[in-house]
Amino acid sequence: MHHFFAEGYVLPNQIQIWWTCMIVLYPYITGIVAGAFIISSLYHVFHKEDLKPVARFAMLMALAFLLFAPTPLLAHLGHPERAFNIMFMPNVTSAMAGFGFIYLMYMLILVIEIWLLYREDIVFLSKNASTRVMRKVYWLLSLGVDDVSAEAKRLDHKIMMFLAAIGIPAACTLHGYVGFLFGSIKGNPWWATPLMPVIFLLSAVVSGIAMVLICYLAIQWVKKRPVDGACVQSLVEYLWYFLIVDVTLELLELINHAYMQNHDWEILKELLTQKLFFSLFVVQLGFGSFVPFVVLGALVIFRKRFSEKARSRLGFASAIILLVQVLAMRWNVVIGGQTFSKSLRGFLGFDIEFWGREGLLFTVVLFAMPFLALWVMSRVLPLWGPVSTFPKKYLRGGS
Amino acid sequence: MSGCDNDDKDTSRREFIKTVLDAGAKTFTFGSLICITAKLRLPEAGASDGVVQKELQMPAIYGFLVDTMKCIGCGSCVRADKAENDVPEQYFRTWVEQYTFYENGEVVVNSPKGASEGFAEKGRAFQPKGDEKPVKGFFVPKLCNHCINTPCIQVCPVGASYKTPEGVVLVDKKTCVGCGYCVQACPFGSRYIHPVTNVADKCTWCYHRISKGLKPACVLACPVGARTFGNVNDANSEISKALRENRVQVLKSYMGTNPRTRYIGLDSEVI
Structure with a gap:
């Protein structure tokens, strides 16, 4: 059970922090979706050739995380069985009512794009997979379309380009919308800022790129495959760039609060200097932003002085720190915003529970699910390149 | 005889006029009755009781006025509300805050158990704090x-929070998904998620009572008349008179939510 404690005057109905681990996890997962998709689009739409080694993987990673994006929300609802009310009877003035539609639209774009991206491989595998069952599965996945002529592929490519192009604003909408959910709550001075959607979006991109980099390097190292230095360098550069813009805006928001000193500043000052000091100034800004800023900056500015190995290792470490940074940012927004009472005179305490629907264990299990989905996808589709990179044992005549 | 005839004529004329007037009056009365009956019958075609009132006069818009100058912090309202609305133990549809000002300028606010047991600890509501004596206090x-x-209705993703024609904000318990977004959006902490039904819950101004012409439980229970409830569209109602005769304020006016609950004697320390 939660242990509730409060200090100062807390409004009687605010006896507990209502949005906890699940609502921290939800923007964290959708953020990774947005970031991974943007990496994939940088290759597919903007033709950043350096990113080719991770372009397919990033797309499937976006899907894996998107599949589980609604699960923390579902787990949090008082009545999960009524979840579809949000689509059947949406209230047009509610930002939250947009979730189902934005989510479905984005899911549709992503699935069609992945299907087109893998269509040729799927058709090939429907004829050459190692078992009959798998050949049937691939045939079903191909939707019975086995035309892979040059003309058909040209059309595929055209549609893909179009979808990727609308996919970028869709990804921005999905995550900007998550920020708006918080930013539009005027009753909460720690949330209510038009910067919120922008900060959420940029930190989303940071976490997505970081996750792609981490998974790419980890898998290459485990599989003892060579790491593409140009690809790592490119990811490091994007990571650094988005980190700078993201942290600048995060700081801008803090400075704005401190400088304007509105009626809520008294309580916000205490929130920042007492309650969130460690998670905000130490974890999010000090360790989480400054260290990667310096390390990634060095990798970008002095790129020639680092060996490929050092670049990969430093990039990997920075990416892990940045995942912590973004998690801390989500925590500081979601939990921080509920730590003080709307009386603006008191604070609520919060201990993470281990068991239970909002507990740590369930949070970790839910966060592991996208990786499980990614593993399942890796059994069905080649993650890293054309079908020639697919393990031979999955092919007819393979060992 | 002619006089008699004349008298008879006069009499019959008078009779005639009387008859005509009588018939006219009866017709008018009957006609009016038909009209009224027709009007009264209209709502039977599926409308609610409130419609009758709407047809005959301006629609009722309810308001609530709290006179902080009168409140003694006894907590009767909180207890009455809990009993009337089966409010879960740890939550409150209404509560009373105590503000104590000390010599050194410190202001202490509290509301132990929402004031359901009042503030009469040690027989005195306003306690000294160490050596500091209270210099001002109110509830x-x-x-x-x-x-x-209202921001709560605005953010509800499924339209479970809604407003009645009389301006009362309610929650449809059968539709609410229990996301808690309205709880976050309310700047006043008026809402909570009911621990048993898992849906949003809040003060309804005792809608089940006021829709029958009764007063909310807290208004009835207040021994000092600190709470006034009524139709602000009726110029003769108690609340309309009170609103005319007093300078009133609302909580967190800067939020722009335009509350229908108004206050007499709010201090700037009250948030």
Whole structure:
């Protein structure tokens, strides 16, 4: 059970922090979706050739995380069985009512794009997979379309380009919308800022790129495959760039609060200097932003002085720190915003529970699910390149 | 005889006029009755009781006025509300806050158990704090503000929070998904998620009572008349008179939610 404690005057109905681990996890997962998709689009739409080694993987990673994006929300609802009310009877003035539609639209774009991206491989595998069952599965996945002529592929490519192009604003909408959910709550001075959607979006991109980099390097190292230095360098550069813009805006928001000193500043000052000091100034800004800023900056500015190995290792470490940074940012927004009472005179305490629907264990299990989905996808589709990179044992005549 | 005839004529004329007037009056009365009956019958075609009132006069718009100058912090309202609405133990549809000002300028606010047991600890509501003596003190009853521009209805993703024609903000328990977004959006802490039904819950101004012409439980229970409820569209109602005769304020006016719950004697320390 939660242990509730409060200090100062807390409004009687605010006896507990209502949005906890699940609502921290939800923007964290959708953020990774947005970031991974943007990496994939940088290759597919903007033709950043350096990113080719991770372009397919990033797309499937976006899907894996998107599949589980609604699960923390579902787990949090008082009545999960009524979840579809949000689509059947949406209230047009509610930002939250947009979730189902934005989510479905984005899911549709992503699935069609992945299907087109893998269509040729799927058709090939429907004829050459190692078992009959798998050949049937691939045939079903191909939707019975086995035309892979040059003309058909040209059309595929055209549609893909179009979808990727609308996919970028869709990804921005999905995550900007998550920020708006918080930013539009005027009753909460720690949330209510038009910067919120922008900060959420940029930190989303940071976490997505970081996750792609981490998974790419980890898998290459485990599989003892060579790491593409140009690809790592490119990811490091994007990571650094988005980190700078993201942290600048995060700081801008803090400075704005401190400088304007509105009626809520008294309580916000205490929130920042007492309650969130460690998670905000130490974890999010000090360790989480400054260290990667310096390390990634060095990798970008002095790129020639680092060996490929050092670049990969430093990039990997920075990416892990940045995942912590973004998690801390989500925590500081979601939990921080509920730590003080709307009386603006008191604070609520919060201990993470281990068991239970909002507990740590369930949070970790839910966060592991996208990786499980990614593993399942890796059994069905080649993650890293054309079908020639697919393990031979999955092919007819393979060992 | 002719006189008699004349008299007879006069009499019959008088009779005639009387008959005509009588018939006219009866017709008018009967006609009016038909009209009224027709009007009264209209709502039977599926409308609610409120419609009768609407047809005959201006629609009722409810308001609530709290006179903080009168409140003694006894907590009767909180207890009455809990009993009337089966409010879960740890939550409150209405509560009373105590503000104590000390010599050194410090202001202490509290509301132990929502004031359901009052503040009469040690026989004195306003206690000294160490050596500091209280120099000023008052109580502020709080409840849902039933805002005109309400953020809770705005954010509800499924439209479970809604406003009645009388301006009362309610929650449809069968539709609410229990996301808690309205709880976050309410700047006043008036809402909570009911621990048993898992849906949003809040003060309804005792809608089940006021729709029958009764007063909310807290208003009835207040021994000092600190709470006034009524139709603000009726110029003769108690609340309309009180609103005319007093300078009133609302909580967190800067939020722009335009509350229908108004206050007499709010201090700037009250948030």
